[in-house]
Amino acid sequence: MTWKIKLEDPPDGFDDGINISSSKPNWNDFGFNFHASVNFLYKGEMIFLSAYVLPLNIKEQKPYSYLTGAPSGELKYFVSLLSNPEQYRHLASKLPDSAFIYVLKELHEVSYDRYAGTGKYEHVIQIEPFRLGVLRDQKAYLSLINGFAGAYVKAPLGDAKTPFSFSTLLPGTENFVKLDIGFRHHEHFDDRVHCLIGVNGTGKTNLLARLAVEAAALANRKQDGPSTQLYSENKKLIQYDSSTLDFADDFRFNRVVSYFSDPSSALPRFSSVGVFEYHAFNTTARKETNEFHQNLSYLLVTLLRVTDDRFSQAKSKIFTDALSGIMPMDLLAIPVSNDCPEYCCVADREGKKWSFINQMNGEQRSLDILGTIDITREPSFLSAGSRRAIDLSSGQRSMFHFALHFLTLAGYGTLLIIDEPETYLHPNLVSDYMMFLYSILELTSSMAIIATHSAYIVREVPTHCVHILERKGPDASISRPYLQTLGANVAEISLAVFGDSTIDAYHRKISEILAKTNMSFDQILEDYKDIFNIEMLLEIKDRISNPEEYD
Template identity: 25%
Template sequence: MKKNEENKNKFAAFFGSAANLHRQKPPYSVYISPSNDTFNDFGYKPRVRIVIVGNDSDQILDLEGRLGFLDGSPANHTTLEAILNESKGLDVPATTERHRFFTILPDMEAYRRVVERFGPKLAQAALLAANDLVAMKELRPSLRLHSHAERTEVFRLSFMRMSDTYFAYQRAGSVLRGLVHEEIGGIHGDMTIRFMLAGRSNHHEIAFRFEPDSVLPKRISVIIGKNGVGKSQTLARVAHAALKRSPSLVGADGTPILVSRLLAFAPTADSLSLFPSPKNANHRVSYFRLTVGATNRGSVGITASVAIRDLLRMKRRIKGVTRWKIFLDSLDVFSDARRICLVTNSSDVKFISLEDLEYAPEKLHLERLAAVDWKKDPVRVIDGRAYKLSTGELSFIKFAAQASALVENGSLLLFDEPETHLHPNFISRFMSLLDYLLQQTGSVAVVATHSVYFVREVFREQVTVLRTDETGSVLAERPRMRTFGGDVGAISFFVFGEDGPSSFAAQLTDRLVKSGQSWSDIERQYGDELSPEFLMQLRRRMELGKSE
């Protein structure tokens, strides 16, 4: 028999009480016991603890899971409690023939943890022993256990209620072959939101187009328009619909979109209320609400340093890559990323570069973390001296750390007016960083903005311009011009309808015309300070005045 087949047959599964969990378990066993979480999913309580023991009693992994039963089992039990009541406190061998049971883990990260702890072969064996649906579908599809489970009420109403679990059921099979084999991806093609804003006369239908696998980066859609046209409200409707998996937000196939996680970024803590509260227990999607802007110590929200600290404590990976490495790689947009450091409390080593926090033995790593003064912002160190980072740079680093920590395979990211804290020169860097994060995680993003600098960073298929007509109806249009790398003035002309001079420019024109100076005098005196376009319009105005 092949070694792989031997591994698959080593594990045995047991049902047991929570009181027995402290007892030593035999090697190569999977122990399924009731969970302390008694949350009721439409009459079902499928949540359990799944403890996997490897080749010795020290190789243990304790996980949350879900347990269900097919109809018509010989044991005639439909709950774990019934099985344990009959066993009178003894562990019960869990068999497909007698119990017709199946399990699933709650999200992609749980499957990564199993593979990381035991390796692909033992992970496969353990999950097959537990009749895990992802493993059965991926490794033993001919048994069709997953097909039978899909027809049960507990699967439809409870297992698939949360998008994290549904996404894992669809995508985690690749993880079982090894972490580096994880397939990433989420929304492809159009994502369409349908809604109607209060005070508007028409229904809205806005399509966001994504082509994440394209050679040209098309992972970010941008909404732009004048104040009051509904950009931010559109984002809010997308967030509400995604959290409910509502039919008002559909993919290219017309069905509600599937995202594993939703991250919503507001410009300030005061504007967080635009997005739904994350405390709502009815959300069907893992959800985080965050701010883009740098936060000063003592203000509401977390600082860039605290965001870095939180990320450093995470050992999770995506496609075999640590989230810390994703964060560091994203900072390549800084030409001097190596100089960005954290401030310490030590008199010996005053600064620790972000890069040095990754490549260090565990003891040294912990000592360095303990030495950092987390109350102080990161700094730029040149020749041993510290220089403050700009607000835009701190916002940038904070966003990179938070997004790297929280983004998941197949996430949807929403941004409301991120330009609030970014200099126009930083917008290009921000978009480069964002595209890198999306590419690494198979995710997509929608940005609502006033800034045409965001528009020039995406292709016209990814741009939605919102306008209102004379009836008050809101119209969604695509630019006719090529936007990627386009001229900011030309984009502004199309988006905001700036087909004439600004009001201040018009006032200056009137003042110069009424000054009584000749054209040659004005050109000689102000020609170096006024644009050729303004001078041309001024001369035309003066010539028209002479002819009248």
């Protein structure tokens, strides 16, 4: 059987319709079959696509169970999804941008509809025929998540661990500042993390935001296809004229992922569809989103479902291992709607439904959970006894969000830009965070640059990967510390990075005041030993014994 989607007043180059036929008439996906072959004529060339087409039974207000159940002839009421991400890239390579979008609109295509924010077909995604008849295929799920958005993205050129130099003119400065990223090769240490450190207000995040924008600009200049534009929180186009990104070889980043915890961060938030891939994610945001590439529940399901290569198969274990020491992973649950079948969910004390991740076994169970995710809530930890959703601490939330998003989006040759991850992390969590980061960067041949003012972060990277951004009046500069930072003492790192600024530290003022009183050291020791540490007491004793050295 065949069907036709009639095109009213089509743009130049198109015929009068799009042809649909059943491609797997004997197939059965839990009682559904929407496999379709799509073809149409454009400027004399016949273009073929593989897709899922769900025809709607208007009389019964639901989809037919089979594409072949729809009456032949003109197809008016339906939705579709291209069968795998490659189909979007194929279609985009055959058509101009406007024609590409025109075809997807005429196909009532779900991935494009979600990207455009229309939400016209959102209700169809949630129903059983779509869950079981379409999303059973992992490639169809990937189409739903990022099919249209990834249509023009070019593949990474190679290992992101490639030396480069970036120069830019920061706001309020009169000279160009230069960031030189280099690497060394040691058998048992892979130096894939660099730190940009400095006091607040020096422009660390601004510099990395400019790096992301220039990386996109370089990718746009060097490759055919639509240019990717980066946008701010309020959807304003971000452009900088005073930046240069140079690689030793003819290299470029085609993929950048940014993480931030401060809502006022200067990092770009959004990107247009084009040759360069960019994502930004707030690791502490509580508000959920229905965007598949951001929604934590969909990311979590993706992490567990997509196992089409060796690295993907290991992601779930890496995720659990990274977080099991700081949170009860056996209690992790995804929020689901009331449409979720009773056999694969439980209700909390407020009547809200959840599905435990460790019970997400069996194909139909996982599809029933996937299709009924509640996008208004985020994954949480559910106490089996009290049936109470457990709120995470800010540090746990930040670590959980980062690990989940990073593992899901982790891909070959990615540059990660991370803005002050220590903001919500206890120093102990910083070490866990860095171990997790190093392991994934090595597995994906990626690299990271962290903007930080934490000595605990710097302690985890070698000196040649530490870049100190300083300002003196209108001049900015980047230097390296004199100290071997990897594994160094935190106090020594603070002194090496921030230098003489520690002279004005509050505890030194107290030491100075006490040393100049008439109190003996024994009396000071007796009165203050419960609040002063040994280093501070020794400093006071030295000030009393050698006052001329502190004048």
